[in-house]
Amino acid sequence: MTTNEPRWLRRGLIALALAFIAFFLLLPLVAVFVEALRQGFGAYLRALQEPDAWSALKLSLLVAAIAVPANLVFGIAAAWLIAKHDFRGKALLVTLIDLPFSVSPVVSGLVYVLLFGAQGLFGPWLIEHDVRILFALPGLVLATIFVTFPFVARELIPLMQEQGRDDELAALTLGASGFQTFLRVTLPNIRWGLLYGVLLCNARAMGEFGAVSVVSGHIRGLTNTLPLHVEILYNEYEFVAAFAVATLLALLALVTLALKALLEVRHGDALAARARH
Amino acid sequence: MPGFGLTLGYTLAWLSLIVLIPLTGVFVKSSALGWDGLWRVWTDARVLAALKLSFGTALAAGAFNTVFGTLVAWVLVRYRFPGRRLLDGLIDLPFALPTAVAGIALTALYAGNGWVGQWLLPLGIKVAYAPLGIVVALVFVGLPFVVRTVQPVLAEARRDIEEAGATLGATRLQIVHRLMLPALYPAMLTGFTLAFARGVGEYGSVIFIAGNLPRVTEIAPLLIVIKLEEFDYAGATAVAAAMLLLSFALLLAINLLQARLSHRAGGLR
Numbered sequence: 001m002t003t004n005e006p007r008w009l010r011r012g013l014i015a016l017a018l019a020f021i022a023f024f025l026l027l028p029l030v031a032v033f034v035e036a037l038r039q040g041f042g043a044y045l046r047a048l049q050e051p052d053a054w055s056a057l058k059l060s061l062l063v064a065a066i067a068v069p070a071n072l073v074f075g076i077a078a079a080w081l082i083a084k085h086d087f088r089g090k091a092l093l094v095t096l097i098d099l100p101f102s103v104s105p106v107v108s109g110l111v112y113v114l115l116f117g118a119q120g121l122f123g124p125w126l127i128e129h130d131v132r133i134l135f136a137l138p139g140l141v142l143a144t145i146f147v148t149f150p151f152v153a154r155e156l157i158p159l160m161q162e163q164g165r166d167d168e169l170a171a172l173t174l175g176a177s178g179f180q181t182f183l184r185v186t187l188p189n190i191r192w193g194l195l196y197g198v199l200l201c202n203a204r205a206m207g208e209f210g211a212v213s214v215v216s217g218h219i220r221g222l223t224n225t226l227p228l229h230v231e232i233l234y235n236e237y238e239f240v241a242a243f244a245v246a247t248l249l250a251l252l253a254l255v256t257l258a259l260k261a262l263l264e265v266r267h268g269d270a271l272a273a274r275a276r277h
Numbered sequence: 278m279p280g281f282g283l284t285l286g287y288t289l290a291w292l293s294l295i296v297l298i299p300l301t302g303v304f305v306k307s308s309a310l311g312w313d314g315l316w317r318v319w320t321d322a323r324v325l326a327a328l329k330l331s332f333g334t335a336l337a338a339g340a341f342n343t344v345f346g347t348l349v350a351w352v353l354v355r356y357r358f359p360g361r362r363l364l365d366g367l368i369d370l371p372f373a374l375p376t377a378v379a380g381i382a383l384t385a386l387y388a389g390n391g392w393v394g395q396w397l398l399p400l401g402i403k404v405a406y407a408p409l410g411i412v413v414a415l416v417f418v419g420l421p422f423v424v425r426t427v428q429p430v431l432a433e434a435r436r437d438i439e440e441a442g443a444t445l446g447a448t449r450l451q452i453v454h455r456l457m458l459p460a461l462y463p464a465m466l467t468g469f470t471l472a473f474a475r476g477v478g479e480y481g482s483v484i485f486i487a488g489n490l491p492r493v494t495e496i497a498p499l500l501i502v503i504k505l506e507e508f509d510y511a512g513a514t515a516v517a518a519a520m521l522l523l524s525f526a527l528l529l530a531i532n533l534l535q536a537r538l539s540h541r542a543g544g545l546r
Binding site: 004005006010013014016017018020021024025026027028029031032035074077078080081084085087093096097099100102103104105106107110111112113114115117118119120121142145146149165168169172177178181182200203204206207208209210213214226227228230231234239242243246249250252253254256257258260261 | 362
């Protein structure tokens with residue numbers, strides 16, 4: 001029966017797909033490492049030992065360390081609300097949670113400039129009380145939380161909906177408190193999905209560029225995250241240094257992909273069935 | 278089930294503080310300009326050119342990704358070959374790789390002296406610092422959306438319909454063209470929409486390769502940044518509002534088309 005393509009066509013299509021991915025995805029990745037090592041390994045290491053690169057790395061880690069847990073707590077609360085309860089306006093709420101994905105990163109930064117900028121809504125008050133949000137850590141964290149807002153919730157909602165409410169109801173009937181039920185029953189059920197969401201959230205938090213660029217002010221050594229530091233080096237024609245710092249982010253991306261693939265292979269059935277990321 | 282009040286309150290409060298209230302600021306600020314002011318910003322030649330460029334390149338990259346993304350999804354679901362797992366894992370690279378890194382890597386590749394650029398330039402094809410470069414960057418960031426939307430639908434497509442078609446004497450081409458592709462159209466359109474929406478707003482991967490020449494290779498998000506740096510908050514907000522409204526109108530039109538396609542494809546899935 002002809003429910004398969006002839007062998008030559010099959011081979012041709014596979015070759016075309018492989019060539020397409022190699023050219024559009026793999027080649028840029030390889031280019032990052034080749035450009036970074038263009039002047040040898042010594043120059044590469046020297047570029048990574050720059051104090052500005054170090055402070056950028058530390059800032060990126062700090063921002064992610066605040067933004068990811070914030071969205072983790074939100075994601076769990078939102079998923080518990082949406083998956084375990086029935087109420088009107090649920091579909092609207094889910095749409096609103098997804099909203100940051102359809103907003104340009106630049107606009108995500110812009111909204112905070114409008115609130116906290118010198119001409120912004122709270123600008124005069126902030127200046128008067130000498131509180132810095134824009135061009136400082138709070139602004140970077142806020143913009144990062146905005147762009148990574150849906151990641152954890154989006155992973156947990158379908159997963160918890162799929163798992164239903166029976167386990168929790170049984171625990172409650174047996175006398176467990178609400179919090180005990182969550183900790184002992186729900187959390188073990190969702191742990192792999194949670195890890196999956198956190199992984200993707202963290203990758204985006206560390207790598208965000210547009211939103212952070214708008215609120216950062218690009219103060220070297222102070223408000224430059226790793227991606228912003230890459231931009232500055234690149235614009236100063238420090239190509240080897242720019243690509244050297246970029247390899248750190250590329251390695252983070254590769255580790256993320258590897259862990260993600262591992263989770264999918266090992267715990268595929270404990271992740272949301274229709275996970276599409 | 279306990280925790281309704283607590284999680285409802287927390288979810289709504291956090292959502293409002295982080296997302297909803299800041300976003301309404303865009304519309305409050307742009308309404309302060311009044312219709313005349315908004316219209317003046319929107320009809321400015323530089324703004325129009327930037328909007329046209331952003332939406333045009335996002336459409337082109339989305340269309341390209343729809344064709345090749347469907348091909349990749351097809352190959353991943355239907356065929357077995359060495360390295361398939363690796364290929365499958367690699368698809369998500371654009372989600373994991375920071376856009377600024379993708380931007381400088383693509384620029385290095387497609388510049389006149391880059392690995393790819395040096396072969397294309399003698400042929401008269403300029404990629405980096407030209408609109409084509411923006412399309413290349415948007416193809417990179419948008420590809421996973423199409424693959425990851427079409428893949429699960431294709432994996433769950435009913436083989437018996439294909440078999441029925443074959444038994445009734447249809448050629449393979451007829452089966453693919455008349456039976457299988459129509460069942461995939463809604464997923465392909467969804468993937469296209471996601472890739473397109475991402476492409477319109479994309480900033481990090483584009484600004485390095487684009488060259489950022491006003492009216493030629495200056496995208497709308499960059500224009501927002503430029504206006505912000507000139508402390509023209511109202512102008513920046515007006516461009517942002519135009520982007521949000523245009524995207525919303527396009528997404529609405531696509532959703533209507535989607536409803537019609539799903540209706541037609543309904544019997545085949």
